[in-house]
Amino acid sequence: MPSTLLTDLPAYAELRALADSLKSASIQEFFSQQPNRVEQFTLEAAGLRLDFSKHLLSAAAHSKLIELAQQAGLAARATALLQGEALNNTEQRPALHSLLRAKQAPLSALRDKLEQVHSTQQRMRDWCERLNQGQHQGFSGAVITDVVNIGIGGSDLGPRLVSDALRFYHGDIACHYVANVDPADLQSTLLELSPESTLFIICSKSFRTEETLINAQVARQWVLNAGASEADLDKHFLAITSNLEAAADFGIPDQHCLPLWDWVGGRYSVWSAVGLSCAIAIGWDNFTAFLAGAERMDEHFQQAPVAQNMPMLLSLLEIWYCNFFAAENHSVLPYDQGLQRLPSFLQQLTMESNGKQVAQDGRSLPYHTAPILWGSAGSMGQHSFHQLLHQGTRLCPVDFILPLTTHTGMTEQHRFLVANGLAQSRTLLLGRSAEEAKAALLKRGLSDSEAEELAPHLAMPGNRPNTVISFEAVTPETLGALLALYEHRTFCSGQLWGINSFDQWGVELGKDIGMDILSRLEGEQKAAPLDPATEQLMLRWREAQRLD
Structure with missing residues (x-):
């Protein structure tokens, strides 16, 4: 049976038109147009609070994305996953x-x-x-x-x-x-x-x-x-x-x-x-307790309607930017040192699951799937790659992960960390115009001509979409819920793209070739040579061993 692709869904064309109309829209203006935007664009489940109000998402686009998920039957697919249907079709097994x-x-x-x-x-x-x-x-x-x-x-x-x-x-x-x-x-x-x-x-x-x-x-x-x-x-x-x-x-x-x-x-x-x-x-x-936190998210995932379903909403945002705004990257920034490995964990979850080029029925996909996911613990990234997030030319949606308390007892230092996280989210939203940059430079004592010349370098476009996922503290329960949230997000995106999120055949060929090269490095003679570049590097490796 042919897979249903994202482009097959009736809402897709309408979302394409909506996205085109929003590419010059202002997120700040959405707040003016929707006085209750924060309340309307916030979800809570399993101890987590997800604020997606700072997105290039109008009320109409939000409604149409919900319609897209309904057309894809995401609620039914969630039930199928949790009830053990063999959704891993290439290996004929469930993902339980x-x-x-x-x-x-x-x-x-x-x-x-x-x-x-x-x-x-x-x-x-x-x-x-x-x-x-x-x-x-x-x-x-x-x-x-x-x-x-x-x-x-x-x-x-x-x-x-x-x-x-x-x-x-x-x-x-x-x-x-x-x-x-x-x-x-x-x-x-x-x-x-x-x-x-x-x-x-x-x-x-x-x-x-x-x-x-x-x-x-x-x-x-x-x-x-x-x-x-x-x-x-x-x-x-x-x-x-x-x-x-x-x-x-x-x-x-x-x-x-x-x-x-x-x-x-x-x-x-x-x-x-x-x-x-x-x-x-x-x-x-x-x-x-860690398991119980995940189970609470499972229950929410199965029971909540699409419009209030946290994993489905995160998935729809991923689809929105990946397929309607050509965003190739996604950054996850946990403002907690203990969660510093979360981006690495999510890299495998996202890119090994959904880094696919064919649908479940083997057809080539006419669109991109998983974005490249990366990040680090805040506030360290502020002194490295945040420059690109604020002033770079690429659109890169960001997830801020923000525990509101610390186990260290050092509340003043944690207050500084939280302030940094909130400031980064707000800065991505606001940016700074050339006029504002010039005014700031004039206050520093620069002349009018100096300020005019330097202002473009200080200007930031803003309007950069970001999500804030907050919770009271990093506990076994909230950590379990957070990981399950991203698991289900990944599954929903795979279903919308029409792919199998549970195989990873792309890993296998590298293993096979690696074993072939290892046998050659161990001295086994084989008739068929490899490519010239690999042969040259193997030769240099052998020479290096003789030098030791």
């Missing part, structure tokens, strides 16, 4: 990450899967309590004090983000993360640890992920070199995997393996046993 945080199965057909989830959560809880109570010892009898999660992609980004963001909730076990196959990553982590008191969690569904296994083998040898026997390895290794045989060959018995099912994609897996490391770090009760 929402079941990982559910207390009850949405359908009787999913009860068996939910029982598996709850059984695994009980095992996770046992490990959390065992480690945090000092009941697990290494080969020498030393109590485990440090946990190292070895994974890559979704097996690293999610747990690392949650551990960082919820540092206020950490207990006595220190959790560390290694992802890069560059030996410096693992080496620098192990330098400060003792093999006698370190536990490794190997996260690989297939137990074949090359980067993860290379790091795992080095960690294994590190423990053995410290005096452990191969029979002692189970004291120092857990695995999150479906390949029990490969884990056993490594030295990890079945009872030290927790499952990851094929209906959970890697970038959606922090809610599963992949999240064991951060559950150990913050404690089981806080991890269940």
Whole structure:
């Protein structure tokens, strides 16, 4: 059955005309035209407040975007996702990450899967309590004090983000993360640890992920070199995997393996046993609160009508700028140091999910899909790339993530941070005209001619769209809701674009070619040469090895 494309929807042409008419519109004038614009363009759900009033979005365009979502059947698609329909059509499987945080199965057909989830959560809880109570010892009898999660992609980004963001909730076990196959990553982590008191969690569904296994083998040898026997390895290794045989060959018995099912994609897996490391770090009760926050967002996503649905609204804004204003970038700026890894997490979620060029039925798409997502923690970005946001030629919508309180107790410093975040949002909106710039220069004591010459360099166009997502504090509940919000946003955008958000075939070819090149670097002779540039670089690599 042919996919429904964005351009097939009746509202698309009308939105195109509306967007053209708004390209010279003033967001500030919208506030004058709509006295209640902030109230009308604000949504609240699961402890989050989303203010989208500072957007190039008239009341008419907003209404037409809602109509677009209704024509695409987004509400029905949300139900299909949460009830486990096989929406991953290229792999013929559902995407049931929402079941990982559910207390009850949405359908009787999913009860068996939910029982598996709850059984695994009980095992996770046992490990959390065992480690945090000092009941697990290494080969020498030393109590485990440090946990190292070895994974890559979704097996690293999610747990690392949650551990960082919820540092206020950490207990006595220190959790560390290694992802890069560059030996410096693992080496620098192990330098400060003792093999006698370190536990490794190997996260690989297939137990074949090359980067993860290379790091795992080095960690294994590190423990053995410290005096452990191969029979002692189970004291120092857990695995999150479906390949029990490969884990056993490594030295990890079945009872030290927790499952990851094929209906959970890697970038959606922090809610599963992949999240064991951060559950150990913050404690089981806080991890269940993290799940509960996400479940609240799931409920909102399924129940709220399109006009009040926070994930759907975020998706419609993404579509609005990507497909009607040709915006190729999107920036996420968390004004919280603990959330500094949120942009990296969202990069994978957004670009691995929706970086596609064909529809679900294989047809080439006539439009762009996922924007390039980037960002950093505020206020550091203000002294680097914010210059481009304010005065650059590219349109780049921004999401400001703003906790209203801090766990540090340093309220005065946090007040300064919040002021900076609000100021950046307002500056993107207001800008500064050449006349205003000239007046400011005259106040500095410049002559009229000097001010006239310099004013264009100080002028800023403003009218730059931005969203503010605020919440009382970074807690397990609000963090869970925030990540689930962006998960569902990503899904809705994929549905509007007519693509499959749950496969990632673009990753596979690079892996295959990488293995071919590795075999050549290891000395294997193959008849067919590679491209001249790659052959030259391999030759230079061989020469560099001879110099060492």
